[in-house]
Amino acid sequence: xxxxxxxxxxxxxEFKKNIGKNERRIALEAIKNALTDAGISPHEVDGLxxxxxxxxxxxxxxxxxxxxxxRFFGEIxxxxxxxxxxVAHAQMAIETDRANVVVCWRARNRGSGVxxxxxxxxxxxxxxxxxxxxxxxxxxxxxxxxTRRYMHEFGATWQHLGKVAVTIRxxxxxxxxxxxxxxxxxxxxxxxxxxxxxxxxxxxxLESDGALAxxxxxxxxxxxxxxxxAYVLAASQGTGxxxxxxxxxxxxxxxxxxxKYAAEELYRQAGxxxxxxxxxxxxxxxxxxxxxxxxxxxxxxPGEAPAFVDEGRIGPKGDLPVNTSGSSLSEAxxxxxxxxxxxxRQIRGTSTSQxxxxxxxxxxxxxxxxxxxxxxxxxxx
Amino acid sequence: xITERPMPLPxxxxxxxxxxxxxxxxxxxxxxxxxxxxxxxxxxxxxxxSFDSEWIQVSGRGxxxxxxxxxxxxxxxxxxxxxxxxxxxxxDEDPAMRMIGNLIGDMREGLQIGAKVTxxxxxxxxVTLPQWKIVGA
Ligand SMILES: [Zn+2]
Numbered sequence: 001x002x003x004x005x006x007x008x009x010x011x012x013x014e015f016k017k018n019i020g021k022n023e024r025r026i027a028l029e030a031i032k033n034a035l036t037d038a039g040i041s042p043h044e045v046d047g048l049x050x051x052x053x054x055x056x057x058x059x060x061x062x063x064x065x066x067x068x069x070x071r072f073f074g075e076i077x078x079x080x081x082x083x084x085x086x087v088a089h090a091q092m093a094i095e096t097d098r099a100n101v102v103v104c105w106r107a108r109n110r111g112s113g114v115x116x117x118x119x120x121x122x123x124x125x126x127x128x129x130x131x132x133x134x135x136x137x138x139x140x141x142x143x144x145x146x147t148r149r150y151m152h153e154f155g156a157t158w159q160h161l162g163k164v165a166v167t168i169r170x171x172x173x174x175x176x177x178x179x180x181x182x183x184x185x186x187x188x189x190x191x192x193x194x195x196x197x198x199x200x201x202x203x204x205x206l207e208s209d210g211a212l213a214x215x216x217x218x219x220x221x222x223x224x225x226x227x228x229x230a231y232v233l234a235a236s237q238g239t240g241x242x243x244x245x246x247x248x249x250x251x252x253x254x255x256x257x258x259x260k261y262a263a264e265e266l267y268r269q270a271g272x273x274x275x276x277x278x279x280x281x282x283x284x285x286x287x288x289x290x291x292x293x294x295x296x297x298x299x300x301x302p303g304e305a306p307a308f309v310d311e312g313r314i315g316p317k318g319d320l321p322v323n324t325s326g327s328s329l330s331e332a333x334x335x336x337x338x339x340x341x342x343x344x345r346q347i348r349g350t351s352t353s354q355x356x357x358x359x360x361x362x363x364x365x366x367x368x369x370x371x372x373x374x375x376x377x378x379x380x381x
Numbered sequence: 382x383i384t385e386r387p388m389p390l391p392x393x394x395x396x397x398x399x400x401x402x403x404x405x406x407x408x409x410x411x412x413x414x415x416x417x418x419x420x421x422x423x424x425x426x427x428x429x430x431s432f433d434s435e436w437i438q439v440s441g442r443g444x445x446x447x448x449x450x451x452x453x454x455x456x457x458x459x460x461x462x463x464x465x466x467x468x469x470x471x472x473d474e475d476p477a478m479r480m481i482g483n484l485i486g487d488m489r490e491g492l493q494i495g496a497k498v499t500x501x502x503x504x505x506x507x508v509t510l511p512q513w514k515i516v517g518a
Binding site for chain 1: 467480481510
């Protein structure tokens with residue numbers, strides 16, 4: 001239901017290449033910070049939603065926080081596709097009276113820890129048995145394969161990818177929490193090494209240690225709390241037909257991603273269109289995902305995102321400012337949980353790249369994987 | 382980090398594919414009931430929900446649909462080849478049936494979207510992998 005719940009607390013750890021603390025510790029710090037921000041006692045928490053890739057269990061969070069009666073808990077799959085879905089599940093739990101105060105979190109020491117692809121085994125099961133033996137194991141290769149075809153079909157160039165990276169870096173330089181503080185030009189972007197052609201180093205997200213958490217309560221409860229609530233206008237999940245997680249090579253419509261389906265469901269619930277959105281935090285594990293998302297979330301037609309970017313429309317003074325914290329490319333890569341927190345800041349008016357009078361704030365999760373999205377709103381009615 | 386090259390772990394749906402490769406035949410799973418190809422192989426047909434399938438030998442001809450050039454860092458088994466191409470081939474029999482592979486010898490001559498390729502089997506230990514050659518290169 002529209003605006004039945006709100007995000008009323010946001011919290012995070014520092015973001016670093018090597019934070020020097022374990023995931024359990026930084027998760028608890030982020031959760032504690034989010035509850036303090038909300039002005040809600042940990043004893044009131046009765047719901048938790050985690051990523052299924054999360055190493056920290058609900059019971060461990062409950063024991064450390066002193067939660068007395070954890071009556072709702074669940075987990076979301078598909079890595080970075082799951083971030084907004086954690087809030088979507090919290091929303092359903094609160095609406096159905098299964099919980100009053102739900103915390104969603106993600107903690108990941110990916111900067112100091114191992115690259116998941118580096119743990120590929122000697123014998124690869126499932127669909128990956130048809131790609132790993134050929135050296136196609138890294139997410140960057142998987143997304144580069146989509147990108148090359150996209151560039152071929154629509155005439156996109158490295159400059160379009162570069163402008164996405166440069167715009168987002170510019171936002172990061174205003175955000176003191178962001179890992180990347182050094183300004184970057186298009187020439188800097190071009191000079192960096194390739195990782196998987198056509199993708200270069202700065203097309204790829206950061207390798208970060210960090211944790212974030214959000215607190216979700218009913219709209220009724222939200223009104224009595226200290227922060228301006230970020231109401232959940234709509235929250236959706238989507239996969240689309242014949243989908244094969246990252247190795248999305250086998251479906252009939254090669255360039256279509258689950259985002260298209262999450263977007264349709266999102267706007268159906270919200271009763272608004274892309275034209276009504278004031279700012280967007282697009283999942284940006286890689287720059288081309290921003291181009292794909294501009295199209296699949298309805299801001300332009302297929303193939304028009306490169307021109308949209310060229311015209312400066314995603315910049316802070318454009319008609320759709322995107323990724324205003326520096327996001328996965330330049331703030332931190334924490335499976336997109338930082339995009340939700342930034343989406344909330346835009347509603348509160350506290351972003352370091354604040355969009356004036358932002359009323360509808362779009363947040364999306366992993367593109368190219370089963371995904372989720374939400375629209376946050378500032379006006380309670 | 383493993384040092385060996387990752388190899389397939391065949392299962393009940395994929396064993397016949399890999400066995401055919403050992404005979405240097407490219408056989409694709411097709412629904413025995415409604416004749417839709419299933420790729421990658423799986424137990425049930427999404428169109429008619431039949432569990433029955435047949436393994437159809439295809440021509441081994443296709444077109445490069447997309448490709449990347451992989452640079453370091455990567456798994457140690459592939460590092461000596463870097464940078465090397467990974468290609469996506471759309472099969473002539475059904476262009477929606479696309480296979481990831483490499484070019485024999487990592488040759489880059491003629492590498493572009495739309496290039497015609499033919500299958501070329503590569504023995505890696507006990508496994509035979511379907512790889513590709515650019516026609517005319
Ligand atoms: Zn069938």
